[in-house]
Amino acid sequence: MISQTFDSLYAGRAQTSGQAAEQKQTADYRPQTVDFSVARHPRTTRHRIFSFGVRRALAALIAETWLGERNKNLQLSPLKSLRGTKRCPVHLLLLLLAPTIAAATPLNQTEKLLANPATASRGIETLRRDMQSRDPSQSVAAAILLAQHLRTHGETAKAVIVLEPYGGFAPDKLQEAVLPAYLERTRCLAADARIREAVKALDYAKEKTQGHQRARVFAAYADMHGISEEWAVAVEQYKAALSYGDTYYTRKKTKESVEEVLGPVVPGTEEWKQHRPPIEASLRHAQRQHEIQTYGEGFVDYRDARTAHLDQKYQAAIPQYNTLVEKHAGTVYAEAAQFYRAQCQAAAGNPQEAITALEAFVKAAPLGLYRGEALYETGRLQLEQGAVDKAERAFNQTLEWITKVRTQAMDLKLYAIPQKAQKIAAPPAAAQTMSENYDLKPVTITPSMVINRHTAPWYLTSLEWDSRYYLGFIAFYRGKHDEALAQFTKAFEMNPDMQRQFHGTLGNFHRRLQIACRVKFLLARSEELETFNPEEKLRFMLADFYALWEKWEPAERIYHEFLNDTRSSKAVKACALRALGEAEQYQERWVEAKKYFQKIVDEYGQTPSAQRAMLALAQDSTDPMEQRAERFMAAHALNPNSEDGEVALYRIGFMYYANNKPKESIEALERFVRRYPHSRYMEFAKHYIEKQQR
Incomplete structure (x- = not known):
């Protein structure tokens, strides 16, 4: 279609046969040479003046005829219309109608025309006209955009022809005004399989340039490799371009007397700051394409969505998960995306929408991958919404699901991770890690990990103990503390790491739950x-x-x-x-x-x-002892009958004991013994009193 449009616009008539027709077609794609040093119009001066005068005169005659009797009083003639007055509306009309002085179409509007197949021919026509502009920058920009459009639509030979005036081995071809066209021509050559010509042109440019211009030449090498889908090489070339530019424009340290100071700013630094971001963007694109070659597009799309998700950019992650579901349906990535998308919906403030999506996900394949997690997540969201009964039902369904998938075989080959991505997508070896100090932490999840019952042996066990903890909480909330402790204990017995932590340190989750069930409150x-x-x-x-x-x-x-x-x-x-x-x-x-x-x-x-x-x-030991004593007494006075009031009085006596103030300590502890005879701190208080009285 592009070829036909181009031919119909610029060939002007049906093609003849033989070599003459071929030569004419080539000529039609070759733009007229423009002298950018003087920026003259490509037409002859006489032709330009004639066209200008005739077209304006004709426009005046059309306007005069159209306005009819209304304009007779103005006594306009074609010649007078060329002069006009500020009050003359016909003169304004002529200025609008005259095509010879019309402004060039903004390139962003032309890009929109090119992006739509229905208007692409108009965009090509516009660019072809703008290439003849008397403004050199407009002419160069139009040529580049047209060549890019042709190159990316398979018309590579024609793209080279468009940029032919900007090729060659001369210093003026590397001037800043035309260097972008020179570099785009090398891309078009590479796309047209004329690699040697492209390399030769880039080698010449590399030799004759420096600073940000040479960095852009390095980036053009990378572009050439990208066009050939040699993405690993392209990545290294983009890195080389950035490294060269950053090094070139780094301010050198100089010595003034004995101190080192930064030297002057390198000329061209501001220009490099403008050219660097596009090279960085190209590097990211090349890295992604290289990863697609290495691991597959499904994995890369999955990892990108998970990156946004784990960075808490939930609104950005949701459409990425949508893309995963649509592009990679029937894969493990699409299955995971449906579950994680619901998580993002909830985190973005739409918990009910997430619950509905999770329920539909489970209904579609009750024993499928991630369905147990979906049931678990439903229970968690229902609990946060205050629906305790629904939450309890969802957690019990999670336990039932775990039992079923453990006992019923299911063919999961369809949802296996592709071979090329299995290593990088591997899940962690365990759900949690423990330090030498018995510090138990959940394992760090990275965006590349694909975690489900097929990939992680610990997946089902971890899901079960988490579900039991929530069921224990629900029982605790209802005042059924023994039932809560039973659920907590079942979860504890399934977790060897937590058992080691329990026996190795006092501060651990299971011990805190035991205490909570005994005192019948959590923290509040x-x-x-x-x-x-x-x-x-x-x-x-x-x-x-x-x-x-x-x-x-x-x-x-x-x-x-x-x-x-x-x-x-x-x-x-x-x-x-x-x-x-x-x-x-x-x-x-x-x-x-x-x-x-x-x-x-x-x-x-x-x-x-x-x-x-x-x-x-x-209890802040960095404050003066007198201030701390006042605070302990104030805390005790607020409610002497509470457990905190009891602790406050005991702490006063112990603080004085620890700071070698026996008189004050004994006085406070004896008061404590009289006030709280059944306190669990009684034995300690008597011990410290006796020790200081010896």
Whole structure:
């Protein structure tokens, strides 16, 4: 189609047979030579003046006839119309009609014409006309755009012809104004399989240029290899172009007296800053094409979508997952994309849309890949939405799904990772890692990993213990603490790493859950939770559960939602501040934690959370002892009958003991013994009293 359009526009008539017709066709693609040093119009001066005068006169006559009697009073003639007056509307009409002084079409508009097959012929015609512009920059830009269009649409020979005036081995061909056309011509030569000619032209340009011009020559070498689909070489050439340019324009250090200072800015630095980004973009494109060659397009599309997802760019990831589902239907990448897309929808603020998508995904193939995770994710989202019964049902369905897929064989070859991508897409060896200090962390997931029951042996076990933890939480929320502990224990027994952690250190998830089931609260005390309505209570307890699990992102997100909600009472906001402070404290960010606690003391001093905030501030060993003692006493006074009030009084006595203040310590501890005779700290208090009285 492009060839036919080009021929009909520029051949002007039906082609004749034989060599003459072939020569004429070639001539029609060859633009007229333009002298850019003087920027003269390609036509002769006499021809130009004649065309200019005749066309304006004809336009005047047309206007005068069209306006009829109305313009008789103006007594216009073709000659007078060439002069006109500011008041003459016909003169303005003539200026609009005269084609010889019409402005060139903006290139961005022409690009739009070329992009649409229905208007491509108009775009070609426009560029052909603009190539004859008296503005050299417009002429060069039009020629480049036309050549690019022809090259990318398979008309490579014609593309070379368009840029023929810009080729050759002369210094003026490498001037900045025409260098882009020179380099585009080498691309067209490469696309036309004339590699030797392209290399020869680039070698000449490399020898005769420097700075950002030579860097662009290096990039043109890379373009040539990209056209030949030698993407590995292209990547190295783009890197070489960037390295050369960066090195060339690095300011050299000079010595002034004994100090080293940067020398002057290298001329051309600003131009390099403009040319560098397109080369970087070309490098990224070449890297992607090389990876497609190496691993397959499906893997690369999957990895790109996962990159956006894991970078929390959820709105960008969703259309990428859509593309995966459409382009790679029936593959493991498309199966994963349907599940991860729903995760992004939920994270982007559309949990109900995500739940609907997950339910449809499971219904389409109940035992398919990622369906267990989809059920699990449905339960998690339902729980955050306050639908406890629906969440419980989804987690139980997850356990049922795990049992079925373990006992029922299923042909998963259809969804296997292609051979060329299996190594790079391999999942981690385990779901979690443990340090020498028994610090247990989830394994880091990278965008390239494809994780499902077919690729990861630990996948089903990990999914089961997570589901049981959520079922345990639901039982805990309902006040069924023994049932909750039973679920927590089943999950614990499935996790050898957690068992080693439990026996190796006091601070671990399972021990925290055991304590919670014994004292019947997670982190927020009963006096704090009394200020919440039922819906708020569920959501806050879920955040506390995440905090015990050390899932800090969802925990802190929910705490902040309470803090920023205008409907939250002062007591609720204070509780959220206290929880955020303790989260920062646990993660060893005491400076930030202290800000939260101080805000509670200053602004929410009469709430149930104020006592815990004051107690936390009092335990800062970097503050003076007198100030700490005052804070302990203030915390005790806020509610002496609470557990925190009891702890505050005991801590005063122990602080004095640790700082070798026996008189003050004994006084505080004896007061503690009298006030709390059944305290679990009683034995410790008596021990420290006796030790200091000896």
